[in-house]
Amino acid sequence: MTRFTLDKVCKNxxxxxxxxxxxxxxxxxxxxxxxxxxxxxxxxAKNEYPDARHHCWAYIMGANPNSMTAAMSDDGEPSGTAGKPMLNVLQHKPVDNILAIVIRYFGGIKLGAGGLVRAYSQAVEQCFSIADLVPVIEKHTLTVQVPFSDEQWLRHHVEKNEGDIINTQYSDLVTIEISLPKSNFNVIKESLNSRSYVYKLADD
Incomplete structure (x- = not known):
């Protein structure tokens, strides 16, 4: 299944x-x-809406739904009626690394526990319906050492294959840390092998 992330902040x-x-x-x-x-x-959120009754939130970091980190807060709403239903919506979306905040202004009519669960769930669902999602591109991170004479050659290949230079260190050789799409890794690998350069994958 294709994973997604938010292109930008969405508000509703x-x-x-x-x-x-x-x-x-x-x-x-x-x-x-x-x-x-x-x-x-x-x-x-609290600074922008200081007079709101509640600022509830939930987030997932990592690969949803098998995320290593997830948390939530009811922020004064009855236990389990805000943060938990918000998190439940996040966990059922193919979206990674996302924070949901719902700011509530009480209108004077109590919704009851079931009504609150439905309201907070619906609030997050409705915002998702207008959010801009983009596919997550899986990447490799690798470190390569090359002579100074081949630094520009390597930078050119990285740029050509939609990669990014994360870090560069200079000593007797140039040590370059690279991030690039996994789909383009074999092209870089073949180029490095053709010049007998050794690389190390961060996820090895």
Whole structure:
């Protein structure tokens, strides 16, 4: 199955029985150890809507649905009525590395536990219906050492095969860290082998 990610932040507002549910769907970094980005977005929501009753959220980092990291918060709503249904929607979408925030303005009419579950689920689902999704391109990361004379040759091949130079270090040789689509890896591999250059894959 093709995996997707969000092309950009998507926002939508849903009104149910005079309560407003303002939803943000946000693409996030997949670095498992760094959750500061998530905290910053949640704080941004609180800053932009300081008078809202609730700022509920859920996120998945990594390959959904077998994600290594997932979390959620009801932010004052009855336990299990906001963050959990939001996360459930995320887990059933073919989308990786995503944060959902739903900001609720209470309209004076209580929805009940079942009504809240449906409302938060619907808020996220509706935002997904207008979100721009792009396919996830699986990539290899490799490190190569080449003489100075072949640095530009290698950079040209990387660019030609839709790769990116992540890092470059200079000593007796030039050490270049490369990220490129897995579908183009064999082309680079053959070019390196033709000049007897050794490479190391980060995911070996």
């Amino acid at each position: 507002t849903l009104e149910i029985k005079k309560s407003q549910f303002i939803t943000w769907l946000i693409p996030i970094n997949d670095q498992q150890s760094n959750k500061q980005e998530v905290k910053d977005y949640i704080q941004q």
